[in-house]
Amino acid sequence: MPRSRPAGRRPASRASGHGLLLRRTPFGETSLVVHVLTPDHGRVELMAKGAHRPRSRFFGVLDWFDTLDLSWVQRSDSDLGTLREGELLTRRRQLTRSLRSYRAAQTVIELTDLVTRAGFSDRGQFVLAEEALDALDQAQGPPSALLAGFELKLLEQLGLAPALVTCATCGATAAAVDATSREPRAPFSTAVGGRLCPIHANETHASGLRVGTLPVAILESAQLALSAPLGDLDRANWPAEHSIRVLDFAGRFLDHHLEARPKSHARFLAAPDRNRRTAPSPDTP
Numbered sequence: 001m002p003r004s005r006p007a008g009r010r011p012a013s014r015a016s017g018h019g020l021l022l023r024r025t026p027f028g029e030t031s032l033v034v035h036v037l038t039p040d041h042g043r044v045e046l047m048a049k050g051a052h053r054p055r056s057r058f059f060g061v062l063d064w065f066d067t068l069d070l071s072w073v074q075r076s077d078s079d080l081g082t083l084r085e086g087e088l089l090t091r092r093r094q095l096t097r098s099l100r101s102y103r104a105a106q107t108v109i110e111l112t113d114l115v116t117r118a119g120f121s122d123r124g125q126f127v128l129a130e131e132a133l134d135a136l137d138q139a140q141g142p143p144s145a146l147l148a149g150f151e152l153k154l155l156e157q158l159g160l161a162p163a164l165v166t167c168a169t170c171g172a173t174a175a176a177v178d179a180t181s182r183e184p185r186a187p188f189s190t191a192v193g194g195r196l197c198p199i200h201a202n203e204t205h206a207s208g209l210r211v212g213t214l215p216v217a218i219l220e221s222a223q224l225a226l227s228a229p230l231g232d233l234d235r236a237n238w239p240a241e242h243s244i245r246v247l248d249f250a251g252r253f254l255d256h257h258l259e260a261r262p263k264s265h266a267r268f269l270a271a272p273d274r275n276r277r278t279a280p281s282p283d284t285p
């Protein structure tokens, strides 16, 4: 730092980029502090002075689910930047047309907030969140399959994707245990990371970890949700109950591995596990 700089003033740099709002807190009478996820600067915290004044250039700009075009000043001695310009780049109006799409979009933001707060912040999270909001905004049907796809892809980005087809431990074929029943099921351990072959199901069980079973059809759909573009999941044409069970599976797996449950999902996941065997059984995951 040059010695000629007046005491108390630190160098400031200007930055700009696209952003998605993760948090918004009122500050004083008219200002807002916002947490924004950007593709190139990660997560940034910005003061939007006077944002609540009707004549403010930020008035009505800093809204949920929109992609914003922002420029801000960041001082080297502070985590809190100052927002200088803010414009709306993409407004996703359809997300407020029904409570269920609004809640799904809220879950996308809450989960993105959670993982980026934990320090996992990179361009991938911004791209995935934007893709999910776009797909939800354009969706014609219920959002369950799409949201399940988002949650599984988020897990994959964090290196936590479940093994859905082969054994989580050895990668071998993991056959169904009751292939002839109406709903074949496969051994599964959330703690170990997914589906298990018979050998590793036994080994995991012997080591004291819980091994349950999950319907093969749900695991196969989860695999599809993980690999298909999010926009395609709206056209997956799964029966509503099937989509909800895939989302139930993805939500519980994510819950376990992130040790956190988004508020917007709390009621959905407070219900009994929808992938349990119909008859009460102690072996569900």
Ligand SMILES: [Zn+2]
Pocket (backbone or CB within 6 Å): 167, 168, 169, 170, 171, 172, 196, 197, 198, 199, 200
């Ligand atoms: Zn195995």
